[in-house]
Amino acid sequence: MRKPSSYAVHLLIQGGHREEVRFKTIQEFQAWYTKVLIPKHNDNEFLNVPIKTMEGEYLVVRPCSIMGVRVEPVFTTSIDRDEVDDLE
Template sequence: MEGGHREEVRFPTIQEFQKWYSGELVPKSSSNDFITIPIKNIQGEYMVARPSKIMAIRVEPVFSSSIER
């Protein structure tokens, strides 16, 4: 984010991220109005941000395994 702030948000699937990204962030990318960023691991909690202040998004896959240790 502009100003050097960093936040981490996890989406359960890449499809859910793509849906949020293309439906919420891209259409309002130059806006100074707040948009909602869902925080899936905390029930009912949301983060808000100004799309025009988001400089980059890092997408990192998290793989799960069926092998229990």
């Protein structure tokens, strides 16, 4: 069975906005979701959303404005050059 290289978390925000952040493991996402987001789901104060893939970039969002969360495993694969040559 293949193992995802990361997890794309799509935040569906009130007003139709969408943001994507990545977590290296599903456990990292679950820890952030259950310990940070869920306890503040009704708050109108800004909450920091970790962006692990972009150094120096930050995302803050009002937890009460998050309407949905979609988690998608991301698989990166390496293609064997011989296989590509066979296709040409």
